[in-house]
Amino acid sequence: MSLPRPGTDAGRTALDALLNAPASALAAFDFDGTLAPIVDDPRTSAPYPGIVEGLADLAGLIGSVAVVTGRPAGTAVRLGELDRVPGITVLGHYGAERWVGGRVVAAPAPPGVELVREELPGLLDGLNAPEGTWIEDKGRSLAVHTRRTADPDGALTLLTPALSELARRAELQVEPGRMVVELRPQGVDKGAALTALVAESGPRTVLYAGDDLGDLPAFAAVAALRDQGVAGLTVCSSSDEVAAVAEAADLVVPGPAGLADLLRGLTDAVRGASGV
Numbered sequence: 001m002s003l004p005r006p007g008t009d010a011g012r013t014a015l016d017a018l019l020n021a022p023a024s025a026l027a028a029f030d031f032d033g034t035l036a037p038i039v040d041d042p043r044t045s046a047p048y049p050g051i052v053e054g055l056a057d058l059a060g061l062i063g064s065v066a067v068v069t070g071r072p073a074g075t076a077v078r079l080g081e082l083d084r085v086p087g088i089t090v091l092g093h094y095g096a097e098r099w100v101g102g103r104v105v106a107a108p109a110p111p112g113v114e115l116v117r118e119e120l121p122g123l124l125d126g127l128n129a130p131e132g133t134w135i136e137d138k139g140r141s142l143a144v145h146t147r148r149t150a151d152p153d154g155a156l157t158l159l160t161p162a163l164s165e166l167a168r169r170a171e172l173q174v175e176p177g178r179m180v181v182e183l184r185p186q187g188v189d190k191g192a193a194l195t196a197l198v199a200e201s202g203p204r205t206v207l208y209a210g211d212d213l214g215d216l217p218a219f220a221a222v223a224a225l226r227d228q229g230v231a232g233l234t235v236c237s238s239s240d241e242v243a244a245v246a247e248a249a250d251l252v253v254p255g256p257a258g259l260a261d262l263l264r265g266l267t268d269a270v271r272g273a274s275g276v
């Protein structure tokens, strides 16, 4: 499997650094839209064929592999079969939760989450939210999905102002995503999560792959880490739904299928470079 070349100097430098010193590399991945194709019902998400095997192979060849997701960490592990990846770290809820070796560690959710849980159904009724609007209660956050409505973008436009006002009263943060608006605790994002992981394990190279707006803080963290001497490669798992992530990435691959190919290309190249 051939390995695509990043379109930026910084990305090419980081890819070369990863291949030259794989034991000093961290590769971190978003879940939905990156490792798992987007589906209408989030409860049925599953990794793209070959992804789990690709992550497991990579985990045996480089310093560390992580998933950083907006999902609860345990949900991502269950849906993604991530416990099949030796040594993987899974950071859930944008870094508020950490799954490692079967245990989830997290601080308690702020009280605003309970307020949103109580008020959200009535708020959606009052707005005549279109049929197909669905509340995903993730425990420490709630997400309002519109993908299954007749007009997902129109539904988001209708609902977002009132959801933002509810988030403000609950002292929560609004997280927009692919046909979804999430109300979640403040003070965490994927950038801070990735930065903390790097501080902990001290890699000399970081690869981060994502597809949605919530991944942009992680891309920004990769850029900041470069200034501190850590080589960084950002990868976009592209879609027709989000343009900003491809614009910010060093390398763009066509969705989870492209990410599966990239994983195979990376493992082949690492093995080739080290003669394994």
Ligand SMILES: O=P(O)(O)OC[C@H]1O[C@H](O[C@H]2O[C@H](CO)[C@@H](O)[C@H](O)[C@H]2O)[C@H](O)[C@@H](O)[C@@H]1O
Pocket: 030, 031, 032, 033, 037, 038, 039, 040, 041, 042, 045, 068, 069, 070, 071, 136, 138, 143, 145, 147, 177, 178, 179, 180, 182, 212, 214
């Ligand atoms: O950080 P991620 O791992 O990318 O999680 C972000 C959100 O992903 C899920 O929603 C998205 O995927 C669904 C399943 O494919 C899709 O139906 C939905 O339209 C997408 O927005 C998940 O349900 C959310 O809780 C995550 O925050």
